[in-house]
Amino acid sequence: MTERARGALMFAIVAGLILGTGVVQSWNSALLILNMGLVSAVMALGVNLQWGFAGLFNVGVMGFVALGGLATVLVSMPPVGAAWSAGAARLGLGLVLAVVAIAAAVLAWQRLRAGLRGWVVAAVLVAGYFAFRAVFDPAVSAIESVDPAVSGYLGGLGLPVVLAWPAGGLLAAAVAWLIGKTALGLRSDYLAIATLGIAEIIIAVIKNEDWMARGVKNVIGLPRPMPYEIDLQNDPGFVQTAAGLGIDPTTASTLYVKLGYGMMFAIVLAILLVLAQLALKSPWGRMMRAIRDNETAARAMGKDVTRRHLQIFVLGSAVCGVAGAMMTTLDGQLTPGTYQPLRYTFLIWVMVIVGGSGNNFGAVLGGFLIWFLWVQVEPIGQAVMNLATLGMSDGNWLKVHLLDSVQHMRLLTMGVILLLVLRFSPKGLLPER
Amino acid sequence: MIEFLNGLVALSNFVLIPAVAYGSQLALGALGVTLIYGILRFSNFAHGDTMAFGTMCTILVTWGLQGMGVSLGPLPTALLAIPFGIAGCAALILLTDRMIYRFYRRQRVKPVILVIVSMGVMFIYNGVTRFIIGTGDQNFADGERFLIGVRDFRDMTGLDEGLGVRTTQGITVVTALIVVAALFWFLNRTRTGKSMRAYSDNEDLALLSGIDPERVVTVTWLIVAALATIAGVLYGLDKSFKPFTYFQLLLPIFAAAIVGGLGSPLGAIAGGFVIAFSEVGLTYAWKKVLGYWLPQSLAPDGLVQLMSTDYKFAVSFVILLIVLLFRPTGLFRGKSA
Numbered sequence: 001m002t003e004r005a006r007g008a009l010m011f012a013i014v015a016g017l018i019l020g021t022g023v024v025q026s027w028n029s030a031l032l033i034l035n036m037g038l039v040s041a042v043m044a045l046g047v048n049l050q051w052g053f054a055g056l057f058n059v060g061v062m063g064f065v066a067l068g069g070l071a072t073v074l075v076s077m078p079p080v081g082a083a084w085s086a087g088a089a090r091l092g093l094g095l096v097l098a099v100v101a102i103a104a105a106v107l108a109w110q111r112l113r114a115g116l117r118g119w120v121v122a123a124v125l126v127a128g129y130f131a132f133r134a135v136f137d138p139a140v141s142a143i144e145s146v147d148p149a150v151s152g153y154l155g156g157l158g159l160p161v162v163l164a165w166p167a168g169g170l171l172a173a174a175v176a177w178l179i180g181k182t183a184l185g186l187r188s189d190y191l192a193i194a195t196l197g198i199a200e201i202i203i204a205v206i207k208n209e210d211w212m213a214r215g216v217k218n219v220i221g222l223p224r225p226m227p228y229e230i231d232l233q234n235d236p237g238f239v240q241t242a243a244g245l246g247i248d249p250t251t252a253s254t255l256y257v258k259l260g261y262g263m264m265f266a267i268v269l270a271i272l273l274v275l276a277q278l279a280l281k282s283p284w285g286r287m288m289r290a291i292r293d294n295e296t297a298a299r300a301m302g303k304d305v306t307r308r309h310l311q312i313f314v315l316g317s318a319v320c321g322v323a324g325a326m327m328t329t330l331d332g333q334l335t336p337g338t339y340q341p342l343r344y345t346f347l348i349w350v351m352v353i354v355g356g357s358g359n360n361f362g363a364v365l366g367g368f369l370i371w372f373l374w375v376q377v378e379p380i381g382q383a384v385m386n387l388a389t390l391g392m393s394d395g396n397w398l399k400v401h402l403l404d405s406v407q408h409m410r411l412l413t414m415g416v417i418l419l420l421v422l423r424f425s426p427k428g429l430l431p432e433r
Numbered sequence: 434m435i436e437f438l439n440g441l442v443a444l445s446n447f448v449l450i451p452a453v454a455y456g457s458q459l460a461l462g463a464l465g466v467t468l469i470y471g472i473l474r475f476s477n478f479a480h481g482d483t484m485a486f487g488t489m490c491t492i493l494v495t496w497g498l499q500g501m502g503v504s505l506g507p508l509p510t511a512l513l514a515i516p517f518g519i520a521g522c523a524a525l526i527l528l529t530d531r532m533i534y535r536f537y538r539r540q541r542v543k544p545v546i547l548v549i550v551s552m553g554v555m556f557i558y559n560g561v562t563r564f565i566i567g568t569g570d571q572n573f574a575d576g577e578r579f580l581i582g583v584r585d586f587r588d589m590t591g592l593d594e595g596l597g598v599r600t601t602q603g604i605t606v607v608t609a610l611i612v613v614a615a616l617f618w619f620l621n622r623t624r625t626g627k628s629m630r631a632y633s634d635n636e637d638l639a640l641l642s643g644i645d646p647e648r649v650v651t652v653t654w655l656i657v658a659a660l661a662t663i664a665g666v667l668y669g670l671d672k673s674f675k676p677f678t679y680f681q682l683l684l685p686i687f688a689a690a691i692v693g694g695l696g697s698p699l700g701a702i703a704g705g706f707v708i709a710f711s712e713v714g715l716t717y718a719w720k721k722v723l724g725y726w727l728p729q730s731l732a733p734d735g736l737v738q739l740m741s742t743d744y745k746f747a748v749s750f751v752i753l754l755i756v757l758l759f760r761p762t763g764l765f766r767g768k769s770a
Contacts, residue, residue, distance in 0.1 A: 057545060129739075186757055188545050189476040189695075193687045194757070197750035200684060208743045342559065342680070346552055353549060408563040415556030419533060422550055 007361055007430055014368045021376070028251070031258035033375050038265035039327045041367030044351040045272055046319030048363035051352060052432065053285065054312045055292035057188045060179075060195030062344035063202035064317045067175055068168030068324025069334050070206055073213040075164035076223045077156035080146065083211075084154060087142035091154075091211065094136030101128020143211040153214045161223045165268065165325045172321025173314045175202070180313040184306065199345060206336045213334055220333040226260040229253040261330055268326065269364070272319060276360045288312060289358075320348075342411065347374065350414050354421045356428025365430055373417070374410060381409035435592070440725030442594040446583075447721075452713040453706075454602040454671055457609035460705030461664035462682065463689035464616065464698055465657045471633035471696035472653040473534070475547035480661065480686065482558035485679035486525060487662030488669045489566045491518030492573045499575070507577035507600065515666055523658035529554055530654055538650070555680075562676050571674040574601055594725075601670040612663055613702060616656070620698065625652055633696060681746075685712070688749035692756045694763025703764055708749050716742040 018037070022030035043065065050056040105124045112120060144152045183194040207215050232238045232253035242252035279285050291298040291305055299305050328334050347370065355366020385402050392399040421428060462484060469477045477483075494514035504510050533554065537547055580603045583595030620626040625648075632639040632649045640646060665679065672678075689708045693700025718736035727733070740747065756763060 055545075057548070182754060182758070186761075189548065190691065190757060192476065192478075192548065193684070193691065194750070194754065197684050197688070197746060197753065200681070200746040201744070201750060204743050204746060208741055340677075342556070346556065349549070349552060350556075405564045405567070408560050408568075410560070411556050412560030412564065415553045415558075415560060418553035418556065419550065422546075422553065423533075423536065426546075 003430075003433060007365075010365055010429055011361075014365060014372065017372050018368075021372075025379075028254055028258065029375075031255065031262060033372055035258060035262050035265060035330060036327075036375075037368040037371040038262065038269050039323050039330065040348070040351060040371040041364040042265075042269055042272060042323035042326065043320050043348045044355060044363040044367035045269075045276055045360060046316045046323065047348050047352045048316075048355075048357060048360060049276065049279075049312055049319060050316035051349075052358035052360075052363065053280065053288045053292065054309060055188075056184075056309060056313055056316075057192045058195045058313065058316065059192050059341075059345050059349070060197075060199035060202075061320055061348050062339055062341050063195075063199030064172040064176065064320035065324035065327065065344050066199075066203055066206055066336065066339050067172045068165075068321035068326070069328035070213055071168035071171045071321065072161065072164040072222060072325045072328040073219045073334050074156045074171075075159050075167045076161040077219060078158040080151045080153065080155035083143045083146040083151060086146050087139035087211075088154060090135060090139035091143065094132055094139055097128065097135055098132045101125060101132065104128070140209075140211050148217075151214075152217070153211050153219075160225070161329055162225050162264075164329065165322050168325025169318040169322040172324070173318035176314045176317030177310070180310040184309050184313060196341070196345075199341065203336060203339050213336075216337050218333060218335045218337075222329065222332050222334070224332060225264065225329065226257045229257055232256060265326055265330075268322065272322075273360055273364060280360060347414065350418045352428075353418060354428055356430040356432060358432030359428070359430045362428050362430035362432075366428070369429075370414070370417070373413065377410050377413045378407055381406045381413075436725045439592055439594045440722045442586075442592055442596050443725065444722050446594065446596045448710075448713055448717050450596075450598060450602055452710045454605045454667075455713065456706035456709030457605050458664050458668045458671065458705075459682075459685055459689045459709050460702040461609055461612060461660050461667070462686040463693065463701035463705050464613075465660040465664070466686055466690040467693070467696055467698060467701040468653055468657055468660070470690070472629060472649060473538070473547070475544045475551065476687065476695075478548060478551045478683065479555040479558055481680045481683035482555050482562065482676075483522065483526065483657070484661045484665035484668075484682065485562045485674075485676050486558050487518050487522030487658065488665035488674055488679070489518075489562050489676075490521030491515055491662060491666045492566065492571055492669070492674060494518060495573050505576060508604065509574050509576045509601070509670055511573055511575075511666055511670060512604070515663060518666060519659045519662045522662045523655050525558075526654045526658045527651065530650065559676065559680065566676070568676055571669075573674065574670045576600060599671070601667070605667045605671055608663060608667060612660070616660075616698065619656075625649075629653060684746055685709075685749045688753040691753055692763055694765040697763065697765040700763050700765030707764075708752060711752055712745045712748045715739045715748050716745050 018030050018034055021033060043061065046064075047058065047061060050058045101124060105121045105128070108120050108124055109117060143154060146152055179195070179198055183191060183198070186194060206213060209215065210217065213219055229250075230253075233249045238253070238256075239249045242249045245252070247255070287298070287303060288308065290301075291303060291308055295305055351366035351370040352363050353366070354370055355364070356362025382403075385406050389396075389399040389402055425431075462480065465483075466477060466480050469475070469480070491511055491514045494517040495509075495511045498504075498510050498513060503513065505512060533550060534547070537550060577600050580598040580600050581596060583597040586596040587593070620630055628639065628644045629649050629652065631642070632644055632646065636646075639649075665674075668679075668682070685708050686705075689704035690701050691704070692707055693702070693704030716738065718738040720733055720736050720738075723737055724732050
């Protein structure tokens with residue numbers, strides 16, 4: 001079977017699975033899976049850029065996804081005027097102070113001679129930290145005390161929410177650049193631990209800096225790019241069209257909204273996929289793979305390995321940021337408490353490895369397939385458990401326990417799938433060409 | 434003088450004693466990570482969940498013992514259950530090695546592939562643990578709560594500040610000392626231990642001199658099972674058991690191992706304490722201690738908390754980064770970066 005036919009078959013199977021969900025369960029569930037599958041595919045593309053193209057071991061995906069979500073709030077929510085006048089200027093001053101202190105420390109490190117400079121840098125940093133806190137803390141408490149039950153944060157720019165998608169990418173890229181500058185010199189294991197830590201820190205910042213996006217109090221009711229279902233149901237024209245198609249207006253409205261999201265996500269995915277394909281086939285892509293396969297040789301050929309690594313780390317993280325912004329838009333809320341590394345970092349890695357690292361279509365396929373399984377393992381597991389416990393009496397503690405624990409089958413299944421693919425098809429379902 | 438003593442007691446109560454206990458737990462965890470890195474040559478992402486699994490086995494046996502009315506008096510019953518927990522954990526790990534890791538070892542794959550494999554193992558362990566015991570908090574400490582109670586200490590010394598030492602903190606430190614001593618005796622004095630060190634230093638040379646690699650690997654996994662279970666149980670006794678927390682322990686544990694120098698057992702212990710003291714020290718509100726130590730006029734108004742406790746991951750991470758940037762092989766010259 002040719003590569004192309006194999007790819008087409010695999011995608012047909014996944015399409016069949018999603019359509020099957022529509023027929024067996026409901027079209028709403030099918031569209032839900034499709035929409036999150038599209039988002040997952042974008043995330044997998046980002047990770048594939050870093051790991052598949054360049055061999056960078058980034059397990060901080062969750063952090064960049066969350067930054068995309070943060071961007072959604074910062075771009076789309078209306079600004080809170082009272083909070084701005086309460087402490088924005090002072091807050092800005094504090095942040096400027098922090099940047100100045102860090103810049104001064106870096107400058108001192110570069111300009112001074114060895115010996116005393118360690119102490120000087122430490123002194124600058126400590127003094128800068130206390131100055132920063134002295135200016136920053138009152139501003140934060142002023143902002144957070146503005147109507148804390150509903151706002152207590154600066155709000156956003158009040159722009160259309162779709163603009164948050166590129167903004168999420170930019171925000172993630174900026175942070176990735178900072179991280180890459182410091183951490184990319186590290187060997188793969190160390191880079192993995194470093195990125196794992198950075199992701200936790202990003203989540204901790206979003207959770208705790210309430211002035212930015214309300215922290216664990218969550219921002220709900222984000223503006224939507226699609227109309228609300230209830231408005232559609234009250235629109236006589238829409239109801240008439242739905243009736244013409246033989247669907248009741250409630251179902252029709254939910255399907256319409258989900259389809260709309262799906263179309264928008266599909267456009268983003270298509271654009272990114274085309275770009276990634278072009279990049280892979282360009283001289284730049286070949287250089288990346290050369291660096292991945294033999295760093296020393298590439299360096300000897302005069303390639304600037306560090307700069308190329310930084311470049312692709314920023315690009316891949318930006319793609320994850322875009323996906324994160326899309327996801328938060330779809331959810332309509334930012335809930336920092338729900339970001340967990342197993343779901344937002346390691347699951348994306350399973351998608352890339354299972355799909356086929358180094359192959360963009362493989363990553364997209366993995367995104368859809370693994371997301372489908374992640375959602376469907378639970379009902380399937382439920383059915384299996386019901387069958388397995390059929391012989392036990394109803395009050396049996398083991399039966400109760402087994403039925404209650406079905407939700408944890410997910411993690412188990414993902415691990416088994418990852419290990420099976422690594423063992424029997426280490427290059428993934430669609431191997432790199 | 435009394436002021437100074439009061440400050441010292443407050444410092445011990447809120448910083449020194451908790452940090453020593455936490456540091457011992459991290460050190461035991463980091464020893465496991467560093468041994469795997471030295472012998473099997475990869476960073477084991479499943480280590481946090483290995484600890485969780487071993488602890489879970491211990492908890493289940495503890496409940497069984499409590500159900501039968503067995504107890505250790507003032508000490509927690511879990512101490513009796515630890516050997517069973519280690520056995521359960523060792524069985525799981527050896528099964529994993531035979532079914533999964535050995536295949537890749539024979540193929541001599543790149544270390545990073547093994548790291549990805551350990552991600553899969555992490556998912557499975559995590560799922561198994563949650564499947565059996567659920568995701569909730571489990572408190573399984575029983576026996577006497579305090580070695581020295583805060584009030585007793587105040588009555589005894591007449592100071593304003595009280596010092597409380599929890600039984601679990603005492604047990605943590607004593608157990609950690611015993612385990613570390615036994616481990617170093619094993620590595621330095623026994624034939625098997627020496628062959629492990631030889632294998633870690635130079636694999637080819639060790640193979641030439643007739644060391645059986647499979648045996649070294651098996652012994653390593655057994656030690657790792659014991660270290661992980663003990664570290665996990667001590668942490669669980671001291672705080673509480675929750676599968677997700679154990680997964681998150683991965684970060685400080687790795688930070689400890691890397692700061693000390695991956696592959697160096699001594700470094701792992703030093704790293705554990707460096708991380709623990711920095712974490713506790715930077716997230717502690719120093720108002721009370723400084724209030725005793727500084728003259729009245731200089732006494733601070735605020736809490737003097739350098740960082741909110743939610744940023745404790747940031748502490749491990751920043752130390753990790755500083756060490757990696759300025760001394761890439763860690764404090765104790767581990768494997769080269």
